[in-house]
């Protein structure tokens with residue numbers, strides 16, 4: 129069975145990471161042989177493999193979007209997927225804290241910009 133596709137009006141099309149479950153792997157369109165042949169089909173074989181978030185290398189896909197069974201011998205430092213998921217669950221709060229801190233900083237900066245504009249108003 130083909131893997132699930134994440135589609136959004138504002139982001140590029142992606143597939144889901146096997147480890148952390150985020151839609152982090154880019155899926156390009158099939159390259160048309162000429163401009164009349166473009167049909168927007170997903171190019172599964174050239175889809176992204178390594179997750180930017182958790183660094184897990186998901187299995188490559190065949191032309192129909194089915195995971196190819198055998199992973200490379202040296203993929204993912206020989207960790208099992210179960211071990212990698214456990215590691216991700218253990219450390220994911222670091223990511224959440226970093227995102228929350230960034231968001232608070234952005235909101236503070238935006239609020240500061242508002243204060244400045246009020247001072248300049250005659």
Ligand SMILES: [Zn+2]
Pocket residue numbers: 145146147148149150152179180181182183184
């Ligand atoms: Zn991931």
